[in-house]
Amino acid sequence: xxxxxxxxxxxxxxxxxLLGIAAKYLxxxxxxxxxxxEGLLPGSxxxxxxxxxxxxxxxxxxxxxxxxxxxxxxxxAVAATLAAKMGHAFDAxxxxxxxxxxxxxxxxxxxxxxxxxxxxxxxGIVGAPKQxxxxxxxxxxxxxxxxxxCPTEGIEMMxxxxxxxxxxxxxxxxxxxxxxxxxxx
Amino acid sequence: MKLFRIRGGVHVEHRKELSSEQAIVTLxxxxxxxxxxxxxxxxxxxxxxxxxxxxxKGQLLAKAxxxxxxxxxxxxxxxxxxxxxxxxxxxxxxxxRTIILESDGRDQWCEPLxxxxxxxxxxxxxxxxxxxxxGLVGMGxxxxxxxxxxDLGTRIKLDTLVINGxxxxxxxxxxxxLMRERTDEVLDGVRIMxxxxxxxxxxxxxxxxxxxxxxxxxxxxxxxxxxxxxxxGIPARYxxxxxxxxxHVLTGRETPARKLTADIGVVVHNxxxxxxxxxxxxxxxxxxxxxxxxxGQAVRRPQNIEVPLGTLVAELIDHCGGLTEPPAxxxxxxxxxxxxxxxxxxxxxxxTSGILALSAVELHGGPVxxxxxxxxxxxxxxxxxxxxxxxxxxxxxxxxxAAKIGVQDCVGCGSxxxxxxxxxxxxxxxxxxxxxxxxxxxxxRKRDRIKRLAVARADRMEKIAKAxxxxxxxxxxxxxxxxxxxxxxQA
Numbered sequence: 001x002x003x004x005x006x007x008x009x010x011x012x013x014x015x016x017x018l019l020g021i022a023a024k025y026l027x028x029x030x031x032x033x034x035x036x037x038e039g040l041l042p043g044s045x046x047x048x049x050x051x052x053x054x055x056x057x058x059x060x061x062x063x064x065x066x067x068x069x070x071x072x073x074x075x076x077a078v079a080a081t082l083a084a085k086m087g088h089a090f091d092a093x094x095x096x097x098x099x100x101x102x103x104x105x106x107x108x109x110x111x112x113x114x115x116x117x118x119x120x121x122x123x124g125i126v127g128a129p130k131q132x133x134x135x136x137x138x139x140x141x142x143x144x145x146x147x148x149x150c151p152t153e154g155i156e157m158m159x160x161x162x163x164x165x166x167x168x169x170x171x172x173x174x175x176x177x178x179x180x181x182x183x184x185x
Numbered sequence: 186m187k188l189f190r191i192r193g194g195v196h197v198e199h200r201k202e203l204s205s206e207q208a209i210v211t212l213x214x215x216x217x218x219x220x221x222x223x224x225x226x227x228x229x230x231x232x233x234x235x236x237x238x239x240x241x242k243g244q245l246l247a248k249a250x251x252x253x254x255x256x257x258x259x260x261x262x263x264x265x266x267x268x269x270x271x272x273x274x275x276x277x278x279x280x281x282r283t284i285i286l287e288s289d290g291r292d293q294w295c296e297p298l299x300x301x302x303x304x305x306x307x308x309x310x311x312x313x314x315x316x317x318x319x320g321l322v323g324m325g326x327x328x329x330x331x332x333x334x335x336d337l338g339t340r341i342k343l344d345t346l347v348i349n350g351x352x353x354x355x356x357x358x359x360x361x362x363l364m365r366e367r368t369d370e371v372l373d374g375v376r377i378m379x380x381x382x383x384x385x386x387x388x389x390x391x392x393x394x395x396x397x398x399x400x401x402x403x404x405x406x407x408x409x410x411x412x413x414x415x416x417x418g419i420p421a422r423y424x425x426x427x428x429x430x431x432x433h434v435l436t437g438r439e440t441p442a443r444k445l446t447a448d449i450g451v452v453v454h455n456x457x458x459x460x461x462x463x464x465x466x467x468x469x470x471x472x473x474x475x476x477x478x479x480x481g482q483a484v485r486r487p488q489n490i491e492v493p494l495g496t497l498v499a500e501l502i503d504h505c506g507g508l509t510e511p512p513a514x515x516x517x518x519x520x521x522x523x524x525x526x527x528x529x530x531x532x533x534x535x536x537t538s539g540i541l542a543l544s545a546v547e548l549h550g551g552p553v554x555x556x557x558x559x560x561x562x563x564x565x566x567x568x569x570x571x572x573x574x575x576x577x578x579x580x581x582x583x584x585x586x587a588a589k590i591g592v593q594d595c596v597g598c599g600s601x602x603x604x605x606x607x608x609x610x611x612x613x614x615x616x617x618x619x620x621x622x623x624x625x626x627x628x629x630r631k632r633d634r635i636k637r638l639a640v641a642r643a644d645r646m647e648k649i650a651k652a653x654x655x656x657x658x659x660x661x662x663x664x665x666x667x668x669x670x671x672x673x674x675q676a
Contacts (some may be wrong), residue, residue, distance in 0.1 A: 043636045045643075077628055100628075122638040141635045166222065166627070168620020169279040171579075172613045 033085075034062040040081050041071060044121040046143030048072045061086070073141045075100060101157040102140040103147065107132050109154030116146035116155060186388070186417045189437040191430050193567040194422045195600045196618070197355050197521070199394055200547075204480045204487040205358040209366055211491045212504055217530040218260050218286040218495035219271050220246060225626045226251035227519030230285060238265045241295035243471050246284050247592060249317065255535075256320045259295075260493035263288040274498070274517050274534060277401045279342030286495065303304040304377045309336045312381040312466060319465035320535075325349060325426070325455035326518055328536030334454070337447050338383040346384045347446075347453045348375050349417060350391040350398065351426035352416045354519025357539045359476045362489045364391065364398040367460055368405045374459030376411065377466050382452055387414045388435050389456075394421040423521060424598040428453045430567050442594045457538075471536060479505045483512040483542035492533055498540055499529035512542035520547075521599040554607040562601035562611060568594055572601040576614045584618055584625075592618045602654035 038058035045053035049070040051060055061067040061082065068082040068090065070141070083090030103124070105116075112130040124140040127133030135146075137160065147155045159168075223229040228250030234240060240259040247257040264287045271283035301307050301315060317332035337343060348371075352360040363371060379387045389406075391399045403416045419425055419434055429440040429451060438449045446453055457475060464470040475495055482488035485506030492501060497516075502508060516523035517537050526540075533540070562572035570591050578587040595615045602611040 008590065042632060042639070074632070075628075077625060077632070083232045121642060122635045123642050124635075124638070139635060139638055141632065162277075162279065164273055164275055164277065164279055164281055166624065167275075167279060168624060169276075169613060169616040171617050172610050174580075 016025075031059070031062055034058050036084065036085060037061050040078065040085060042074050042141055042142055042143075043080065044073070044141060045075060046121065050144060072098065073143050099159050101142040101144075102137040102142070102160055103135045103142065104137075104156050104158040105133050105135055106154045106156065109150075109152045111152055111154075115149045115151065115152060115183055119145045119146070119149045186415055186435075188417075188434055190420060191433050191567060192569055193565045193600060194424060194430075195565050195603050196421075197603065199421070199422045200355045200480075201361070201394070203356065203482075203506050204489055205361055205395075207358075207362075207488045209359075209362050209476055209489045209491055212493065212496060212501065213502050214261055214288055214290065214292055215496050216288050216290075217266075217497075218263075218285040218288065218493060219497065220257055220260065220495040221271070221273055221532060221534060222247055222257070222284070223273075223284045223533040224257070224494075224536065225255045225322040225330055227251060227255070227330060229282065230254060230257050232268055232282075234265050234268075234284070236265055236267055239263070239289075240265060240286070243297060243473060244295045245471075246286075249330075253330055253333055255322050255332075256318070257284070258320055258473050260473040260495050261286070261288045262291050262293040262295075272527060272531050274526055274531040274537065276524045276527065277517060280474065283532070293471045298471075300469050301466050302427060304466050309339050309381045309383065312377060312462075315465050315469075316462060318463075319459065319470065321461050321465060322457055322472070322535045324457035324461065324475060324535065324538070326522070326536050326538055328534070331420075331454070331458055333448070334452055335378065335462075337382045337452060338381065341447055342446065342450060343382055343384050343452055344450045345386045345388060345436060345452075345475065346375070346379045346382055347431060347451055348387065348389040348456055348459060349426055349428070349431055349453050350389055350402070350456045351431060352395070353392060353421070353423045353426035354521055354523070354539075355423075356480045356541055357478045357519050358480075359478045359489050359538060361395045361398050363456055363460060363476055363534075365401050368401055369462045371456050371582065372402075372405055372409065372411075372414070372459075373467065374461070374463035375414065376453055377462055378459060379413065384452070385413065387411075388465050389414060389416045390419050390431055390435060391416065391424075392421040392425055393418040402594065407605050414529075423600060423603075424567055424596070427567065427596055429469075429596070433653045438513075442591070469597050472533075475533075475537070477501075477533065477537055478539040479541075481512065481538065481542040482544040482547050483508050483510050485509050494535060495532045497529070498526060498531055499535060501533065501540055502529065508542055510544055512540070513545040513548055514543040516541040522597060523601065543673060549603060551608045553609055556607055556609055559606065561604045561606060565599060565600045565604045567598060568596060570595055576609060576611050576619070579614045579618045584621055587618050588622055593622065595619070 038055055041054040041058060043054050049057045051057040057070060069079045071078050080090045110132045114127055114129050117125045117127055122139050124136050125133055144157055147157060230247035231250050232247045234246050241262045244257055244259045245256055245261050249256045266287045267285040270280035273279055273281040288602050311527055313332045313336035316335050323331060325424040350360055350364055389402055399418050406414045406416050424430055428446055430447045432451045433439050440446050440449055460470050462610035474491055476489060476491045478489050488505050515526045517526050518539060520541060556573055558573055575587045575590055575592045592615055596613055599612050605611060
């Protein structure tokens with residue numbers, strides 16, 4: 001019996017020590033899920049979700065205080081990837097997806113104050129003090145922060161124009177089921 | 186020659202007799218030509234002329250926009266009236282940048298490029314460069330820049346050049362007529378291309394429903410004594426002219442999904458492209474006209490016409506005696522894979538192989554009925570896909586599930602939709618899915634790029650703030666020191 005007690009004690013102490021060391025040296029800093037969710041968000045800290053930037057939004061998501069549909073600029077695609085990461089099915093439900101927009105500078109109204117540049121989190125605006133500014137639509141994800149910043153109301157959010165390169169066929173209309181046969185029967 | 190069997194396919198009514206016995210005629214010069222900047226796969230061409238310029242036939246109008254692109258040349262002599270937006274020959278009905286040329290009626294050639302004296306002594310680079318300079322693109326319909334496919338031999342080991350004379354689409358007869366009437370030009374182009382690619386074996390594949398073309402080509406090859414060239418008849422079965430299926434029939438080698446036939450050592454070129462290579466190399470002439478079929482029962486006199494690029498479809502139809510009735514469908518290309526045109530005021534481009542005005546009686550189809558899973562589409566799919574399952578996923582917006590079972594490997598041949606007894610627009614579903622999936626991919630790329638930009642900006646701002654803090658600290662320290670010095674002086 002002594003052998004059994006002894007060996008179990010030794011085993012317990014050794015494994016306990018190992019676990020203690022592992023918990024100290026292999027500890028995960030912060031919340032892993034939070035970091036992963038942050039990686040999926042656009043990262044421009046626009047604040048449209050109501051949280052202070054993408055990090056805070058990721059924290060809220062991880063804690064279950066926010067919906068996967070929280071990110072307007074990310075749209076359906078981001079919502080779907082977030083839902084997949086959170087491990088539940090994505091259901092757009094009542095939320096209709098807004099059409100993606102990009103900012104557009106009305107050059108006639110631009111006074112070259114360069115305030116919009118300072119607000120843009122993705123360096124999507126080109127310009128210099130006292131020069132007309134313009135938006136690089138490829139680098140604009142439509143967070144809309146620049147719109148409220150413009151003192152002359154010269155920035156507008158516009159839908160992205162469809163070109164020959166981006167056009168594609170619409171979805172076929174739901175099947176027109178031929179009901180005549182049924183009616184006759 | 187031993188042929189291999191391919192899976193699936195359908196037997197379609199050929200309806201080639203409408204135009205197959207009409208010799209190629211040249212269209213009288215139109216007064217206005219509309220030359221879109223994007224007529225090929227790749228980047229659009231960049232104009233080198235401005236409004237008001239006077240140009241001669243064959244003069245450069247726009248240069249290639251990138252490595253995969255093609256320049257454009259003036260189809261006739263005249264004045265550049267405008268560089269503006271004009272409706273594209275595309276189902277969307279959207280406009281695109283177009284050079285509008287007003288003909289001066291003289292059709293005067295500019296000084297042509299020097300012919301390459303002995304193309305069989307020239308290297309692949311020279312011939313490919315000439316094809317690029319002359320704006321050559323694949324003329325079977327895809328309009329991929331030919332030059333990119335001509336110097337492949339320097340990078341990949343190739344063994345066979347296949348010349349696609351299958352012309353499996355119903356109605357179209359322009360390749361048939363080219364092989365019958367321009368045999369020498371086509372064969373010369375074929376030999377030049379084979380030399381550039383450095384291949385030992387050339388196969389000219391012609392569907393057996395074109396016996397005259399087959400006989401004339403065989404005879405011409407025998408008369409020329411070119412032992413490398415084999416002219417072979419292949420069964421008339423749609424989609425025999427699809428690049429990867431043609432290669433499979435001729436060599437028994439299957440092209441892996443998302444790869445090119447060049448990856449298995451075979452390059453495929455169309456007969457019309459071969460003729461264009463002949464003109465570019467032997468006469469230094471750029472691609473400014475092409476032969477196309479105008480057909481369909483709504484056309485009074487179906488014909489094969491050599492047309493200056495940029496001619497409006499309306500003029501082509503007028504030349505064929507006009508329409509006998511309002512067409513139920515106006516198509517660019519064949520009836521199986523062709524695309525509907527948004528109207529008659531669109532120009533023809535390098536990839537237009539035909540213009541079809543179909544009357545209602547010629548259309549295949551009927552009221553759409555529910556799928557009963559009969560499996561006909563599965564047995565006719567030449568790519569081994571399961572159309573019924575893909576379509577049902579797409580109907581339920583499960584595009585990722587459709588992608589997993591290969592919707593992006595669909596070549597859009599239309600066999601399934603043709604064979605479907607319930608008339609379900611299967612290809613329409615797949616085109617929609619392919620379009621949505623590539624749009625999603627584009628959006629993902631954009632999101633990734635913006636994320637990179639946002640992170641880079643955050644880093645930069647952090648660095649600037651840090652530098653400011655340090656500078657401030659340094660100033661404070663510097664400000665403190667003189668005080669200390671002053672304090673010690675007072676003491």
